[in-house]
Amino acid sequence: MKKITDKQELPIMMSAEDLQAIGFSRPMVYKLLCRADVPVVRIGKRKFVERDKFFDWLEALSQNNED
Numbered sequence: 001m002k003k004i005t006d007k008q009e010l011p012i013m014m015s016a017e018d019l020q021a022i023g024f025s026r027p028m029v030y031k032l033l034c035r036a037d038v039p040v041v042r043i044g045k046r047k048f049v050e051r052d053k054f055f056d057w058l059e060a061l062s063q064n065n066e067d
Contacts, residue, residue, distance in 0.1 A: 007055060013041065013048040 003021060010018055019029045032038050032049075039053040 007051065010051050012051050014051050014054060015046070015048055019049070 003023065007022075010022070016026075016029045016033065019032065020026060024032065033040055033047045037057070039050060039057055041048045041050060
């Protein structure tokens with residue numbers, strides 16, 4: 001799996017594989033996709049995360065951890 005370093009290379013709707021490509025382990029991805037505070041979109045049985053909302057969520061989470 002190719003590691004992605006520029007978020008603009010990611011699709012607008014990221015799958016579990018896309019999250020793994022930015023460095024999250026497979027178990028962590030599935031834990032993230034089950035969290036209530038992660039902006040997950042369900043399409044059928046699959047779960048996706050909108051790229052920009054995910055990075056906004058991640059940034060907010062990191063700011064909360066700095067306080």
